[in-house]
Amino acid sequence: MPVHSLNTAQLDVLRWVAAGSPAGVMAGYSHRVSAAALRSRGLLRISGRGPRWHAELTDEGRSALARLEAAPSERPVHGGGARAELRSKTERLVADVIEAGGTLHPRALQCTLRRSVGETGIEPATDAR
Numbered sequence: 001m002p003v004h005s006l007n008t009a010q011l012d013v014l015r016w017v018a019a020g021s022p023a024g025v026m027a028g029y030s031h032r033v034s035a036a037a038l039r040s041r042g043l044l045r046i047s048g049r050g051p052r053w054h055a056e057l058t059d060e061g062r063s064a065l066a067r068l069e070a071a072p073s074e075r076p077v078h079g080g081g082a083r084a085e086l087r088s089k090t091e092r093l094v095a096d097v098i099e100a101g102g103t104l105h106p107r108a109l110q111c112t113l114r115r116s117v118g119e120t121g122i123e124p125a126t127d128a129r
Contacts, residue, residue, distance in 0.1 A: 009034045011068070017044060017055045018065055030098060 006014070013034040016025055035055045038044040043061035048054050057065070 006038075006064075006068075007034075010038055013055075014038060014043060014057070014061060014065055017057055018062070021055065 009030065013026070013031050016022070016031070017035070032053065035044055035046055038061065039046050039055075041060075042058055043064055044055045045058055046053070046055050
């Protein structure tokens with residue numbers, strides 16, 4: 001699996017799991033979403049739920065991390081913060097939700113839609129009630 005297809009959050013989670021998942025490093029649950037993506041790529045094994053949730057590197061995950069550490073010039077495709085250049089409107093919306101603390105209010109959604117309209121030329125639907 002090409003290391004360059006991992007985003008910053010996935011790379012952080014991969015390194016965190018390799019370090020033994022020390023407490024107090026990852027806040028909230030967003031790391032579990034990244035871990036699920038890494039599991040689907042065969043880089044992590046995940047077990048448990050809630051407080052018993054646990055992730056561990058697979059052999060492929062160890063190899064991918066070793067390749068990454070051996071070639072530090074290979075950087076993630078995107079990521080590095082909610083305002084980083086993201087590849088899709090969906091990723092931008094998810095970043096906005098995360099930045100808002102997991103809740104995106106309608107006004108913030110309107111701002112996201114306005115940004116999208118500027119890029120696509122498509123006008124959002126209006127409620128004609």
